[in-house]
Amino acid sequence: DVKVTQSSRYLVKRTGEKVFLECVQDMDHENMFWYRQDPGLGLRLIYFSYDVKMKEKGDIPEGYSVSREKKERFSLILESASTNQTSMYLCASRLTGPDTQYFGPGTRLTVL
Amino acid sequence: AQRVTQPEKLLSVFKGAPVELKCNYSYSGSPELFWYVQYSRQRLQLLLRHISRESIKGFTADLNKGETSFHLKKPFAQEEDSAMYYCALLHNAGNMLTFGGGTRLMVKP
Numbered sequence: 650d651v652k653v654t655q656s657s658r659y660l661v662k663r664t665g666e667k668v669f670l671e672c673v674q675d676m677d678h679e680n681m682f683w684y685r686q687d688p689g690l691g692l693r694l695i696y697f698s699y700d701v702k703m704k705e706k707g708d709i710p711e712g713y714s715v716s717r718e719k720k721e722r723f724s725l726i727l728e729s730a731s732t733n734q735t736s737m738y739l740c741a742s743r744l745t746g747p748d749t750q751y752f753g754p755g756t757r758l759t760v761l
Numbered sequence: 762a763q764r765v766t767q768p769e770k771l772l773s774v775f776k777g778a779p780v781e782l783k784c785n786y787s788y789s790g791s792p793e794l795f796w797y798v799q800y801s802r803q804r805l806q807l808l809l810r811h812i813s814r815e816s817i818k819g820f821t822a823d824l825n826k827g828e829t830s831f832h833l834k835k836p837f838a839q840e841e842d843s844a845m846y847y848c849a850l851l852h853n854a855g856n857m858l859t860f861g862g863g864t865r866l867m868v869k870p
Contacts, residue, residue, distance in 0.1 A: 691862040694857060749810075
C-alpha cells in the first residue's frame with residue numbers, strides 16, 4: 650500500500666510567519682504534488698515536482714515555494730503567511746502518466 | 762487551456778434513486794479522465810478512470826468526446842455513497858491533473 654504522509658494535520662500560524670509543510674511518500678514515485686482544497690473551488694495545483702530538485706509551477710504558485718532534495722520528500726513553503734492562505738493543503742504522489750495519484754491526509758492550515 | 766467543470770456543488774437523492782454527477786471538460790488533446798472520491802474524514806482516493814472501463818462500487822462513467830463529458834452514474838444510490846466527488850483531467854504530457862470544483866453527494870435514507 651502506498652503511504653503518503655504529511656507532517657501535521659492541523660496548523661495555526663500568524664500572518665507573516667514562515668510556514669513549512671512536509672510530505673513524505675514511501676513508494677519511490679517520481680511525481681509529487683501540492684494542492685490546496687477550498688470549498689467550491691475543488692483542488693488547485695500549487696506546485697509539482699517530477700524529479701529531485703525539479704519543480705514546476707501549477708495554477709496558483711504565488712506566495713508559495715517548494716523544495717525537493719530527496720525523492721521521497723516534498724516540502725511546501727509559505728515565505729510569509731497571509732490570511733488568504735488559510736486552507737486545506739493536500740500532498741500527492743504518482744508514479745507516472747495515468748497511474749493512480751495517491752493523496753496524503755491533508756494539513757488544515759489557519760493563518761490568523 | 763484545460764478546464765474541468767462540475768456544475769452541481771450539491772446533489773441530494775434518496776436511497777435507491779439513480780445518481781448522475783456531471784462533469785464537462787475542455788481540452789485540445791486526447792483526454793484522460795478520472796473520478797476521485799473523498800468520504801468523510803478520509804483521504805481523497807481514486808474511484809475510477811475512463812481507460813479502465815470498469816465499474817467500481819456500482820459506479821460507471823463513460824467518456825463522451827462529442828459532448829466533452831464524463832458523467833458518473835449509479836443506478837441505485839446507497840447511503841454509504843455520500844461523499845465529495847471530484848472529476849479530474851490528466852494533461853501536460855501526463856504530468857498534471859486538473860480537478861473540477863467537486864460535487865457533494867448526499868444520499869438520504
